[in-house]
Amino acid sequence: MSIEVTLTGARVLRPTGWDDGFLGISGGRVVDETSGRLIDLSGYDVLPGIVDAHGDGFERHMAPRRGALRERDAGMVAVSAELAANGITTAILAQFWSWEGGLRGPDFAREVLESVRIMKDGVPIDMRLQLRLETHFLDELEAAEAAIDAHGVGYVVFNDHLPHDRLAQGRKPPRMTGQALKSRRSPEDYFKLLLDLHARGDEVGAVMDDLTKRLAAKGVTMGSHDDHTAQDRSVWRARGALVSEFPETLEAAQAARDAGDFIVLGAPNVVRGASHTGNASALELIAAGLCDALASDYHYPSPARAAWRCVELGLLDDAAAWRLVSDGPARVLGLQDRGQLQAGKRADLVVMEPETRRIVATIAQGQVAWMTGAVAERFI
Template structure:
């Protein structure tokens, strides 16, 4: 984004959160890259002893769709939606974001393949025009039980912005909704269905899952593996779910719903991702395993903002505060270095010489990290 262009820059008098320690000092940036980390300098931009952390790397945010479709049947200008989403993302300290776009139509969304393309084009236009604060990529949330999932995936898979795809099945009796009571509570609350309408809906979605989920899962996984698109499984609940993911070449376990699934994912060498809201709230809103419990068992690798962009930063500081075995540098890794590695990035995610100059300048007030300034590749964007 063409905001405040900074060439050679020194940020000084900061608590710099490195990969394994917090150090009082300064950071030098040349050409958008970190060239030196040293003791506090007499010259440069004084950060008043505040924290300086790497720019956050977000793998799973559902927020773009809420800007584009804020109400059922309401559509906002897609360029305006992307700009609003980008501003909120950057102000939350996120400098690299994977915008989740739904693939596969069900009653939880009235957005089809055409609108999926509209959003992808709006992201590309913003990137090409240089008006986005964060660096944007696309995460395809593939609802494998939806009849049109594979067709919609094939329509967008060659877009160069697509770097991540997750395979999910929100049909009744599956994964997140293994409990039919939880399924009924969620869908009747969200879609205002009568008991009769819910019974019809449940029967149809069950049949669709039985028909489409497995072939769609296999076809999409094969295509992603061939193209180098990172794969994630979603809401795994059992060891069998994890074994299926491993057989399909999946490396990221998104939101495992049970300790059993998380233990199996760790044994398989998968990166385990949980939601920031789960961490901040102290538990899952749907009764699944808590992020804190996984962190205490050393079964947590990545924190994502999920449905609240600021929760990503907030959850990292909360994690360091409430889990004794997790230091602040380790907690910050969960929102920077580790998601960057899971997405295949080696040039960002930590404050180290030779890495990109993506930074968040913040201080803690009333127990909340307050974002003051954000830089991406040495340019101030917030």
């Protein structure tokens, strides 16, 4: 049930910057008049809820021990709680549909899709699906499209994780044995699979052209993952994939910006100060104005931490930094009803201790999703 309250005394981050005016919540929306009980939040900051455009941290809850324990529905409850504790009010759960198998295979994807369907109306956090399609997984793309249609998946991203250089030479990729075992295949069968997928490369372009045309007609947002060159971005842009997720180079990111495409970077990259794979530094791209949204990637605490890291380093002011985790990703996803604390928009917000920048309360669509410590006493 949505709360009917007016928050007073706090510093509130609105589209125009910080102010100390009241914030009304009614019917799950922000309102511009007082509503319900007055809650004194003096000493706290109130900011828009985080919109996470890409995160796969849910895997650790749904499969906490590989091969030994699966917790599908209970795991998704835990995911919702972790999201709320980290101020994420809208979460795009990024799930592979890949030849890699295991947690990246179609069977696990179906479990995730079904879990989100079951949980969708039972928790305040808005959890949505992104399906990450491996471009060379040609025999399974029809089934993937059927799953997209059946579950109303609104965001599809295209990947290619095949080690083409080594496969072209007939060489096994590094760490192949471990990867084969994760996918529950023998190393011999796994290597044959990789070679067979690589050999069908000439078919991929036409298949992608047709698939993206159908998805675009259904209104699906599309993106490409790990663009490396301007040409990579150009190819996917021509197909209607207008989001560049985690571009690997300055060249690719600049090409996206020059064409007006959206750029999503990994928040853990910002927190670390560098990419864990040796790709372009997110901090350098942000400094160059080449970022629209910061995503959790694999670590849900990172978006909030990354935003403040940008402030600490002098790259952005408070409002611009927080836009990278709220209004920015909302625009990437075409969600015009959230991302800002503005009358008429969803009441998605976080309450934060300004000194520690610790999130002490999260409200999603006017419902309390997370609350702890002294701030709870103010509401009670």
